[in-house]
Amino acid sequence: MPAIRPASKRKPPPDGFSDIEEDLLIFANKMKDAQNTPTDNVPKHQAQWPIFQIAHQRSRYVYELYYEKEAISRQLYEWLLKNGYADAMLIAKWKKQGYEKLCCLRCIQTKETNFNSTCVCRVPRAQLKEDQEVQCVNCGCRGCASTD
């Protein structure tokens, strides 16, 4: 996120920001709450799940507003990306075939795993065993294969 400048020196956000301001504020508050909840009794690997999830939701929100609903202008979209309201890298993946529902970037980072594989949440439901419930270690995703 770029440095927050004093209000007197701030440039106004592009047109249409006021429409989505409230929802973004809700996301920001949720994120703050998630960051501030103590993680004493939470397993270590689960501590960051809510943060990943909220980041995903917010990125998805911006992505859908621009690419699916065409509700915001290109200027506003770029401004949002620049100001950290959405994860540009994640959105870049969503545009690729097979990654339409990707939960987080860590789940496709093969180099960090022992067998150079993606996360289990990337495995399509059809290829999992019957009634097998998965929840990935990185972000708590329950499955984000685009065929699901």
Add this chain to the structure above:
Amino acid sequence: MVKSTYQPSPAGSLPPLPPGWTEHKAPTGHTYYYNAETKQSTYKRPGAVASAAPATPSVAAPIAGAAAVSFPVAIPPTVSSTIPMHPAIAGYPQPSIAPHLNLSDPNVANAFMAQFNQAQHQGHRSGFGGGGRGGAQSRPRPQPVDKPRSKIAIPGCDPWILVYTKYGRRFVYNPIKNASYWRIPEKLMPAILELDKARIRQKAEGKPAAEDGSQAPADETTATTDATSGAARAPEEPEQQPEKSTHDYDSSEYEEVEVTDDEGESLEGDAEGHSHKRQRTQEPVAGAGPAEFTEADIEAQLAAMNAEYGEDVEMGEGGWEEGDEGLPLSEEDARELFKDLLNDFNINPYSPWEKLLEEGKVFDDARYTVLPTTKARREVWEEWSKAKIQELKERRAREEKKDPRIPYLAFLQEKATPKLYWPEFRRKYRKEESMRDTKLTDKDREKWYREHINRLKLPQSTLKSDLKRLLESVPLSALNNRTMVSDLPSQVLADIRYISLEPKIRDPFIEAYIQGLGPPPEGGDTAHQEDEAARKAREERRRRQKALEEREKAVAEEKRRQEKRMLYERARLQEEEREIERAMHVGKKGLQTQLAGAMLAQTDNRP
């Protein structure tokens, strides 16, 4: 809760109330009974309860037995004491009952009731069945919901049970897997066919089973092992088991079943007879102990099925449409309704779907359920929000751009005082709309504030001359003697000099100035008029569009209403057809059944 299937039987058939009891109507429409002396009130018709001493649970009068009558008008007004009798049941002929029954034990009570009912409906089925049907037909409106009426364990296929509904439909249910199907699975088919055969046989035998039934429940075990009725009884026994072992009833998948015609015929009668049984056997259980597999459970399931199945179910069987919940909506209507719901709740089209779910405002609305799945709802929501955003965009484009300075300056004129420094002023009014407008920078706001405050200190004459200079600077095309004071050009409104004077001094001043101006220049005038014309045309167009929309909406509404009416009429027609068919069907007793039915219908209609 379960809706009552209770149909008030004709008044003549009800036993008179014991002294002290009075009959009342609750606001819900139920009748209830009140005893002013004991200050007791009950939904159950007290009947002979008061007359029979509570110490002796033996039965009041064994009148009905052999002299049982084919329709309820002539029924003696006595009811056995401890059995919690449904008012509708009170009208049935009562066979003699052995004394000293411990009916507080649910098992005994169930067994007793099963026998008791069997005896009844086998003895007088033909007459009574016809009468019952007649009564059902004379109802003014079809009952809105189908309900489970009875269930039977399927012998040989252990957890499975066969559930009959009020309208004679049936489905199989597996309490362990929590699955239920309208279409009977292949593996259950033989067992169910067996069951049906057994029932038909039982029906044909009639008399011997009836004799069985009139025996004391102590004979129950021997009765079930009896060769003749054994096959028929087999389902009765395990029937009680699922009642206790099953609960938490929910299902998602099922299929519709088409019952073959001749089978359905026997089934219909059978299911009905059976349903009487069920109704009665259930009551003691409910009273005596926790019955897990209650009617409510099955009903909830049925409701879920109906909701998802909608129209298909209606087409499935002849006897179904009167049980359908209201009239089926077409897909289009459902979508439109859901969109209406979104509109009515002022849902922000920019908000994410999750927010809608989290807020949960819309759940309570009936229109939320017109779409069967959340996925479908989400799709409609997406479509709606897209359209809505587009609409909003267009509307905004149509509205002329307003100078953001105007509201701010108006605000300054109202609120600014020399007593407050800018930081104080800003802090005090930081929540005001015009202070938060992102179109203006804080710097500009500050500058204008300071300027305005400084100008307030100047003498009036200077301010007036400044304003005059401002007005003079405006071209005649924008400001002339036709301009209204309330409708000044934005050029004037957005100037700091305009707000320096107080309105009550400024407005007469401007008015006087405008009076002194000439008429608008010819060229400018036409331009102005053109502008006016364009504005008018735009206004007109908007109005027309709106009218069109409204008309379309009205037409759609009318269309929808008409469709609904048509469907309703069709349902009624089918109902009538079925009625005729039923009338054409002559049972074993020949014309007697018809006559009995007709007479009962008459007695039904009388009150």
